[in-house]
Amino acid sequence: MSRPGSRLTDTKKVSGELFSLTYGALVAQIVKDYQSVEDVNKQLEKMGYNVGVRIIEDFLARTKEGKCADFRETAEKVQAAFKLYLNMSPTVTSWSAASDQFSLVFEANPIAEFVELPDNYADLQYSNILCGAIRGALEMVHIEVAAWFAQDNLKGDSVTELRVKFIRKVEDTVPAGDD
Amino acid sequence: QAYNCLIHFYKRDFVMSGTYYFVIVGHNDNPLFEVEFSSSGREVRKDDHRHLNQFIAHAALDLVDEHMLRTPNMYLKIVDKFNEWFVSAFVTASRQRFIMLHDLKNEDGIKSFFSEMYETYIKQVMNPFYSINTPIKSVHFEKKAQFYGRKFLTG
Numbered sequence: 480m481s482r483p484g485s486r487l488t489d490t491k492k493v494s495g496e497l498f499s500l501t502y503g504a505l506v507a508q509i510v511k512d513y514q515s516v517e518d519v520n521k522q523l524e525k526m527g528y529n530v531g532v533r534i535i536e537d538f539l540a541r542t543k544e545g546k547c548a549d550f551r552e553t554a555e556k557v558q559a560a561f562k563l564y565l566n567m568s569p570t571v572t573s574w575s576a577a578s579d580q581f582s583l584v585f586e587a588n589p590i591a592e593f594v595e596l597p598d599n600y601a602d603l604q605y606s607n608i609l610c611g612a613i614r615g616a617l618e619m620v621h622i623e624v625a626a627w628f629a630q631d632n633l634k635g636d637s638v639t640e641l642r643v644k645f646i647r648k649v650e651d652t653v654p655a656g657d658d
Numbered sequence: 659q660a661y662n663c664l665i666h667f668y669k670r671d672f673v674m675s676g677t678y679y680f681v682i683v684g685h686n687d688n689p690l691f692e693v694e695f696s697s698s699g700r701e702v703r704k705d706d707h708r709h710l711n712q713f714i715a716h717a718a719l720d721l722v723d724e725h726m727l728r729t730p731n732m733y734l735k736i737v738d739k740f741n742e743w744f745v746s747a748f749v750t751a752s753r754q755r756f757i758m759l760h761d762l763k764n765e766d767g768i769k770s771f772f773s774e775m776y777e778t779y780i781k782q783v784m785n786p787f788y789s790i791n792t793p794i795k796s797v798h799f800e801k802k803a804q805f806y807g808r809k810f811l812t813g
Contacts, residue, residue, distance in 0.1 A: 503786025510787075593784035595796050600787070 495566070499592045506605060520604045527611020528618075535616040538563070546620075550645050553622060554581045557613060557643070565589065569641070579645040588632050588639045596633050605633055613643060621649040678811045679711040679759040680771070680803070682779070684791040687719060690754075691794040693803050697812035714738075715757045718745040722755050732776070733769050748772035750779065752790075760811075767810040774810070778802040 506523065513519050538560050547553045554571045561567045561583070569583035591605050604610070610626035617624050623646040630636035676697040682690040689712065718738040725734045726749045738745035740759075746768050748756040756775060758768050782788055782799050 500784065500786070503784075507786040593781055593786075595785050595787065595798060597787050597795075 495589055496592070499590050502590050502608070503594060506603075510600065510603070516600055516602045520602075520607050523604065523607035524611035524614070527608035527613075528615035529611075530608065531612035531615025531617075532619050533615075534560075534564070534612065535619045538616070539620075550578055550581075550622075553617065554583075554643070557617075558583065560616070573640075573642075581643055582629065583641040583643070585632075585639040585641070591633055594633055601634070604628055605631070606639070609641060613641075618649065623647050623649050676762045676764070676812055677760070678768075678807065679707075679715070680775070680807070681712070681715050681757045681759075682775075682794070683715065683719060683755040683757060685753065686791060687716065688791070689715075689793070690791065691799070691803070693800070693807065695807040695812045711759055714740045714743055714745065714759055718747070718757060719755065721745075722747040722749065722757065726753070726755075733772060735765065746772075748776070750776055754779070764811065771806050771810040774806045775803065778806075 506519075509519050509522050510516075513522065538556075541563065542556070542559065544556070547556060551574075558569060558571050561569055567585060567589060569585045571581055572584055573582040574580070588606060590609075594605060596603060596605065604627075606628065610628065613626045614624055625644045625646060627642055628640065629642045630638055630640035632639045676695075678695040679692070680695070681692045684690045692708070692712075694707070694711075717740070721737045722734065725737050725747065732749055732751075734747040734749060736744050737747045742761050743759045744761070744763070746758040746760065746765075748758075748769075750756070756772050758772070760768065778799060782794055782796060783790060785796075788794070788796070
């Protein structure tokens with residue numbers, strides 16, 4: 480019995496370069512639309528948040544794993560998600576003493592492959608969408624975190640380092656939209 | 659007689675110094691990137707020469723456009739000559755024109771330089787913050803041009 484399904488999954492894959500170029504066009508457009516770099520950073524983070532709250536469902540469906548016992552397991556899951564969705568393999572390092580902060584270190588950042596930041600955008604967090612995605616995804620599993628870039632290849636650092644900090648467990652409250 | 663020989667050699671050195679002027683010309687005939695290489699290492703008076711070089715390159719554009727239509731190759735070799743200057747050209751897939759003014763033939767070196775700068779140009783165009791047909795201000799691009807200029811042109 481032939482399985483046309485397997486061909487269908489292949490055509491859903493898109494070249495990495497196309498993805499990088501699409502994201503680049505998106506960032507360039509947002510930069511044109513907004514005056515301040517801070518606003519652009521916020522927008523990218525917001526977009527990432529919207530991706531994160533949705534992609535977590537897909538991730539949990541695919542990995543079928545249960546709850547995380549502690550924040551370290553959460554870190555491992557985030558690491559696995561990068562591999563699954565972006566084919567990136569960051570290392571988890573720099574744990575804080577209280578095990579509530581960790582870093583994801585990327586040797587290279589494929590979504591920023593061809594990017595060179597112009598001088599007037601030196602404060603632009605180009606890959607801020609990733610920070611938002613982590614925040615959004617973890618919020619849906621009731622973990623509130625803050626995520627930001629501690630180091631960035633685009634700014635001349637040797638690696639790109641994404642820092643994640645645990646803020647608190649979100650109690651099972653009524654979601655914000657329902658009044 | 660020895661004195662005459664010395665003069666002759668001195669003159670030869672001067673001509674064989676190998677000076678190159680490379681310019682990328684945009685669709686509006688505007689220069690997007692310019693750089694000069696000189697193997698003699700002397701400081702070239704940029705302003706004086708720059709105007710003349712731009713003039714020669716600009717004058718050659720019509721010939722480049724003609725040659726471009728007559729051949730499927732990107733490398734057009736020598737398309738024009740002005741006094742002691744040869745003008746070589748290379749046209750990219752998107753019709754950006756790379757012009758090289760040179761006083762030595764060095765066809766292989768120039769062809770390699772053009773090819774490498776083409777790769778570098780493609781990477782530059784992929785930068786979402788760079789608009790096509792605008793001047794290229796990237797430090798990375800300049801470094802590559804310097805590197806390939808030393809490698810293939812001046813040595």
